[in-house]
Amino acid sequence: MTFREEFDIVFIIPSFTAGSGAIWKAIDYRFHSPGVLALAAYIRSNGYKVKVFDCNLEQIQEHTFIDEFAKRFKHISFRYFGFSSTVQTIKSGIRLAEKLKKVYPETKIVFGGAHATSLPSDVLKNSIADYVITGEGELSCLALIRGDNPNSIDGLAYKSSDKREIIINKSCPRISDLNSLPLPAYDLVPMQLCKPLIGTYKKIPATIMVTSRGCIGKCLFCSRIIGNELALQSPERIIEEVKLLYTDYNFRQIIFYDDTFISNRDRISVFCEQLKKNNLKISWTCSSRVDLIDLELLKLMKSAGCHQIMYGVESFDKQVLKNINKNIDPEDIFTAIKTTKKAGIEVRTAIMVGNPGDTAEILKNNIKQLKKLNPDLIQVAITTPLPGSALFKQAERKNAIRSYDWDLYNGSVILTDHENLSDKELKSWYYKTYLLFYLRPRFILRQIFKLKSFSNLKIALIGFLSLFPILFRFLRR
Ligand code: B12
Ligand code: SF4
Numbered sequence: 001m002t003f004r005e006e007f008d009i010v011f012i013i014p015s016f017t018a019g020s021g022a023i024w025k026a027i028d029y030r031f032h033s034p035g036v037l038a039l040a041a042y043i044r045s046n047g048y049k050v051k052v053f054d055c056n057l058e059q060i061q062e063h064t065f066i067d068e069f070a071k072r073f074k075h076i077s078f079r080y081f082g083f084s085s086t087v088q089t090i091k092s093g094i095r096l097a098e099k100l101k102k103v104y105p106e107t108k109i110v111f112g113g114a115h116a117t118s119l120p121s122d123v124l125k126n127s128i129a130d131y132v133i134t135g136e137g138e139l140s141c142l143a144l145i146r147g148d149n150p151n152s153i154d155g156l157a158y159k160s161s162d163k164r165e166i167i168i169n170k171s172c173p174r175i176s177d178l179n180s181l182p183l184p185a186y187d188l189v190p191m192q193l194c195k196p197l198i199g200t201y202k203k204i205p206a207t208i209m210v211t212s213r214g215c216i217g218k219c220l221f222c223s224r225i226i227g228n229e230l231a232l233q234s235p236e237r238i239i240e241e242v243k244l245l246y247t248d249y250n251f252r253q254i255i256f257y258d259d260t261f262i263s264n265r266d267r268i269s270v271f272c273e274q275l276k277k278n279n280l281k282i283s284w285t286c287s288s289r290v291d292l293i294d295l296e297l298l299k300l301m302k303s304a305g306c307h308q309i310m311y312g313v314e315s316f317d318k319q320v321l322k323n324i325n326k327n328i329d330p331e332d333i334f335t336a337i338k339t340t341k342k343a344g345i346e347v348r349t350a351i352m353v354g355n356p357g358d359t360a361e362i363l364k365n366n367i368k369q370l371k372k373l374n375p376d377l378i379q380v381a382i383t384t385p386l387p388g389s390a391l392f393k394q395a396e397r398k399n400a401i402r403s404y405d406w407d408l409y410n411g412s413v414i415l416t417d418h419e420n421l422s423d424k425e426l427k428s429w430y431y432k433t434y435l436l437f438y439l440r441p442r443f444i445l446r447q448i449f450k451l452k453s454f455s456n457l458k459i460a461l462i463g464f465l466s467l468f469p470i471l472f473r474f475l476r477r
Contacts, residue, residue, distance in 0.1 A: 006078075006079070008043070008079050009078060013054045029196055039138055057189055062096065069100070088407065101128050131156060133157075140155035151167070154173065174231065177231075178231050183241055186249060191251075194206065206254070207255070208255045209238075209242070212259070212263065216229075220356075221352070221386065221389050224388070235271035272301055275304045285306065289311070291328050295339050298340055316333065317330070349370070358420060358421060380430055400416045
């Protein structure tokens with residue numbers, strides 16, 4: 001007789017498969033899921049037995065998934081399979097759940113994460129999932145595993161016993177004290193497989209961390225799945241986690257993936273001082289809104305190892321910024337980029353093509369301003385009605401969504417008609433923004449001057465080569 005050890009849950013992160021045309025396909029990067037590791041640590045700290053199977057980090061494809069799963073967990077049975085989802089992994093997650101259910105019919109299936117939170121009914125209707133957990137997972141998932149009655153679990157959505165009805169309970173109260181959560185369960189995944197996106201790191205090995213939850217912004221295109229209230233880890237808690245990654249996992253670069261890392265000036269100042277005091281020689285990057293920084297803070301950040309900041313610029317047009325509820329002024333953008341460069345920190349900017357109100361003139365001016373301000377890197381996306389965003393709800397109300405094939409929601413596909421620009425024009429501006437920015441002598445020369453080692457050269461070459469698919473598509477049009 002074979003002994004099977006019973007575990008309570010295995011969290012499964014499907015592999016991220018960018019759709020065709022996505023720039024990301026050309027540039028390979030992969031990380032663990034900070035949210036799942038936080039959740040796994042919390043469930044484990046409450047006495048339950050947990051595994052994590054991160055197909056994204058381990059690059060396990062769908063066709064080998066079942067064999068890999070059976071091999072890895074040969075002597076283990078699970079009470080729950082917990083699938084994490086984003087818009088880009090939901091289709092694959094649903095297929096993997098079906099495969100697993102065939103082999104392990106007794107195990108209950110629960111979905112969580114950004115996509116399941118945004119469209120719980122849709123996920124329950126279109127999959128064999130028994131449950132969906134919306135928002136932060138800790139409290140609801142613990143209650144489910146503990147065996148609480150489903151109708152008493154806040155944040156839970158499920159099918160009625162006759163499977164005819166979908167019941168969505170009220171949302172779960174937010175966790176206000178993030179310091180009370182255990183450190184993420186990094187030991188449950190092969191962290192050494194983390195691979196950063198080109199241009200976003202100075203040292204390797206590199207990984208990501210998230211130190212806050214929620215965002216007070218109300219941008220039209222964004223799915224704020226955790227909500228508008230901001231909860232922050234203390235600087236001491238951030239340092240504790242950095243130390244763990246530095247000492248036990250040997251990471252030398254941290255990419256802070258918070259929506260806005262700099263939301264509280266004091267938190268960042270103390271964090272920087274403590275990094276220096278603890279002699280943690282890491283390089284790090286983060287993101288910020290353009291209206292939250294000043295030269296003094298930036299200089300302190302630089303002295304503590306920050307070498308790049310990502311700003312969600314989206315557009316340089318006052319009216320477009322208003323249309324997308326960004327609540328910033330083009331002047332704030334100019335000031336932020338100039339001040340950041342003055343402090344010696346690299347600037348990465350995200351820009352969008354196809355926002356409400358965009359015209360050819362506006363998109364042309366965006367490129368002009370980008371060239372003038374000359375950030376170190378730009379990232380362009382076609383405005384996408386991400387499930388969970390106000391833009392998605394608006395488009396749904398107008399019956400304007402062209403496709404619900406979630407694999408297409410990758411930032412390079414046009415999914416709704418634009419009021420001023422044809423598909424052809426939008427695509428053309430999308431490619432042109434990349435090409436006219438990167439293929440400039442000024443940009444290329446700067447990259448050459450920055451070359452200090454063979455690995456720098458390798459990074460620059462990969463970056464350069466990744467422009468070819470864009471150039472090819474642009475010329476083919
Ligand atoms: C870190 C991050 C990444 C990392 C890691 C991805 C990951 N799987 O965590 C990387 C760089 C790889 C990444 C890539 C992408 N990302 Co991203 N990313 C984020 C970011 C900034 C933070 C995520 C985070 O850690 N949040 C904090 C934790 C606490 O929240 P959480 O991850 O949602 O997890 C909690 C709950 O959702 C829940 N939960 C999660 N999984 C599960 C599973 C079960 C079973 C249960 C019960 C609960 C549960 O419990 C967790 C703890 O409370 C979010 C924005 C945000 N603020 O959430 C975007 C976000 C998740 N990303 C997004 C997108 C679009 C992408 C990309 C498609 C972008 C691209 N074109 O490349 C890719 C897709 C990657 C993928 N694997 O699917 C969107 C998803 C939108 C949507 N509706 O699905 C978000 C919401 C950004 C946005 N505002 O629009 N991303
Ligand atoms: S885009 Fe950034 S600033 Fe705007 S709501 Fe989303 S996370 Fe907040």
